[in-house]
Amino acid sequence: MFNLSFDLATLLLVLTFLMSYKGFRDSSFFNAYCFSVSGLKSGQWYRLFTSGFLHVGWWHLMVNGLTFYFFAPTILNIFGTAGFLGLYLFSLLTGNLLTYFYYNKEYDYTAVGASGAISGIVFSSLVFNPSMKLYILPLPFPIPAPLFGLGFLLYSMVGILRNSDRIGHAAHMGGGIGGTLITFLFYPSLLRENPLLWVFLSLIFLALFVIKKLR
Numbered sequence: 001m002f003n004l005s006f007d008l009a010t011l012l013l014v015l016t017f018l019m020s021y022k023g024f025r026d027s028s029f030f031n032a033y034c035f036s037v038s039g040l041k042s043g044q045w046y047r048l049f050t051s052g053f054l055h056v057g058w059w060h061l062m063v064n065g066l067t068f069y070f071f072a073p074t075i076l077n078i079f080g081t082a083g084f085l086g087l088y089l090f091s092l093l094t095g096n097l098l099t100y101f102y103y104n105k106e107y108d109y110t111a112v113g114a115s116g117a118i119s120g121i122v123f124s125s126l127v128f129n130p131s132m133k134l135y136i137l138p139l140p141f142p143i144p145a146p147l148f149g150l151g152f153l154l155y156s157m158v159g160i161l162r163n164s165d166r167i168g169h170a171a172h173m174g175g176g177i178g179g180t181l182i183t184f185l186f187y188p189s190l191l192r193e194n195p196l197l198w199v200f201l202s203l204i205f206l207a208l209f210v211i212k213k214l215r
């Protein structure tokens with residue numbers, strides 16, 4: 001039977017693979033569609049979305065692809081096809097907007113990757129199932145979802161402030177925020193059922209404030 005949700009997930013993976021592969025082989029294509037502060041300032045706002053379908057290498061692509069594979073089915077079943085696509089694109093957008101917010105004065109800053117969109121999917125999953133436990137390599141034991149969320153925030157804060165690697169920490173954080181907000185928008189009952197989520201939401205916005213003050 002035709003499965004629209006499955007086909008949407010497959011389409012996103014195939015499109016990401018094809019654009020990333022094209023970018024691996026064609027630097028002009030990569031540069032034309034990557035996240036670029038100078039490009040955005042010149043009005044090329046499409047980069048906020050196209051950059052999410054490019055990656056810097058096979059390892060980057062495979063990690064994001066596997067994370068998508070493990071977490072996407074749950075959110076597809078909950079949100080349906082249209083809702084899932086909206087969450088994916090909104091998380092990608094919020095990830096890149098937060099990146100622009102923090103790095104808009106660095107004209108040579110560039111980035112690529114679906115990490116913002118995938119962070120939105122992961123955090124939506126955690127909101128629906130706070131008792132979830134995740135295995136994070138190379139740790140041999142599972143991490144409880146609340147501890148993972150707190151660690152993710154701290155790791156992203158340090159990464160944004162240091163800005164010493166090529167990882168898009170701001171995109172990860174912004175995407176996670178986008179996915180969380182969309183989830184609460186469509187399922188506000190989650191906030192009533194689990195008051196601890198208010199604490200988590202407050203910590204997110206506190207982190208944004210602290211980062212802006214320290215940068």
